[in-house]
Amino acid sequence: MDRRETKLIDTVDRLGDQIVDFTMRLVAEPSTLSSEAGATAIMAVELERLGFSVVKIPLAGDTARSHPGFAPVPWSLDDRFNVVTTRAADRCGGRSALFNGHLDVVHAGNPERWTRDPYVPTIIDGWLYGRGAGDMKAGVAAMTYAVHAVDKAGFGLAAPVTIEAVIEEECSGNGAVACLAEGYDGEAVLIPEPFGPTILTDQLGVLWFKVGLSGRSTHVLQARSGVNAIEKCFPLIAALRGLEAELNEEAPPPAYAGLVHPINLNVGIIEGGDWPSTVPAEAAFHGRLSFYPGVRYERISRRIEETVRQAAAEDEWLRDNPPVVTFYGFRSEGHSLPRDLPAFSLLDGCHRSLTGRSAESYISTCTTDLRAFHHFGTGQPTCYGPVAENIHGVDERVAIDSIIQVARTYALFLARWCLLAE
Ligand SMILES: [Zn+2]
Incomplete structure (x- = not known):
């Protein structure tokens, strides 16, 4: 100096x-x-x-x-x-x-x-x-x-x-x-x-999203005629974990080749229900998913939508009451x-x-x-x-x-x- x-x-x-x-x-x-x-x-x-x-x-x-x-x-x-x-x-x-x-x-x-x-x-x-x-x-x-x-x-x-x-x-x-x-x-x-x-x-790139879904509200004594919207989130979250695993299996750009599990999904908010004895009629969860540099955010948003759609197709209720995926906040490319x-x-x-x-x-x-x-x-x-x-x-x-x-x-x-x- x-x-x-x-x-x-x-x-x-x-x-x-x-x-x-x-x-x-x-x-x-x-x-x-x-x-x-x-x-x-x-x-x-x-x-x-x-x-x-x-x-x-x-x-x-x-x-x-x-x-x-x-x-x-x-x-x-x-x-x-x-x-x-x-x-x-x-x-x-x-x-x-x-x-x-x-x-x-x-x-x-x-x-x-x-x-x-x-x-x-x-x-x-x-x-x-x-x-x-x-x-x-x-x-x-x-x-x-x-x-x-x-x-x-x-x-x-x-x-x-x-x-x-x-x-x-x-x-x-x-x-x-x-x-x-x-x-x-x-x-x-x-x-x-x-x-x-x-x-x-x-x-990395980062995308935020929200998945909202409806169930059918009843008193718990008729719980079997109700559809618990909170519990219907679980298979959708599991499917998105599958997408996260797929993204981690794809060939990374050179900088990320040495990293273990660079792509991460986070479910950061879950909301739904208003009473322990009422089957909740609505629920939503908000997530964050990352993706590699060079990938457009639109490609990841389509994969999130497709993952949710496929998981919903395997569920009798969700097939007829499809979850709604919306994107807000981060849609940042790496x-x-x-x-x-x-x-x-x-x-x-x-x-x-x-x-x-x-x-x-x-x-x-x-x-x-x-x-x-x-x-x-x-x-x-x-x-x-x-x-x-x-x-x-x-x-x-x-x-x-x-x-x-x-x-x-x-x-x-x-x-x-x-x-x-x-
Ligand atoms: Zn900071």
Whole structure:
């Protein structure tokens, strides 16, 4: 590292306490689906405090809704926003960068199962606990302060840098799509998802679906004349497990060849019934199924429909009362990128300068907002983020030193990719 880079990294280190404090303020906001306003407000205030001018990007706008990457959802998009800022270049000559992070979190589940309140951020032995601490409010804080450190150290940049904090990453990807639809993009796109300090090259596609079905309601004393809609879900779920097994048996793309069971079905919600002594007349289950890069989501949605149709055909009741399959939220396709793209190599060089070794590659079995940038943007997108445990689980936590490490690497990336302007 040269003299200016060393000064920049020292500046990041001096901002360490502020990075952790900002993370904690974000974690204290329970920003689950449709409740993101508190977290986005804190993000906007912080950006303004650091001297950035903030733009709010609505998810409900026509520009977002008409984008080919937009996923239909059954909930309201009204009054829900991303927060974006672009730091203008001080001179030309560098390459532009965009940092994307999501502020939405998944539900914490029963708080009784947590050791501490999921929305009271707590530091113990170098770990910060709380829902969203790792996934991915720490990353949002790190990327924000990496850009701030450039200004704080007294440097300019030779290319524009965008910071975008989005919502709906955990359900549809519509937040990132809304920003792209408004033209926010970068030649390098970095997302600090909590997969550790690795360079993500591949991610799977993910599709969400719902299967609704009807039974016939009766009192349990006439249970044999009723049809239990909840129990009619079971053979359909079993058939979808069969589809999952089939997909895992298909020849994988090279990146996934070494992984055991890369394709996963999750039945995440089951609903139905209203009384222990009433045979339930309606039931539904919601699922998530992944698929390999290179496969269109329409092909998987057809296979889900066909699987449900065939299973229903084997059941006397379901044959005449066919289940209804609907798709909402994620309809995300996967992608694979070479590890030696210029932005990835440069990021690896930054990691090596700071740690003395190369960053590992990461092959993801889930989806991230990278999809939007890969399929609809122009830049080279990857994830590089902090070390977290139990994301989407109980007692989620993120390693504090890894948050600072991400900020250091990102700051160095800005110096070498966008180039410093003194
Ligand atoms: Zn995430």
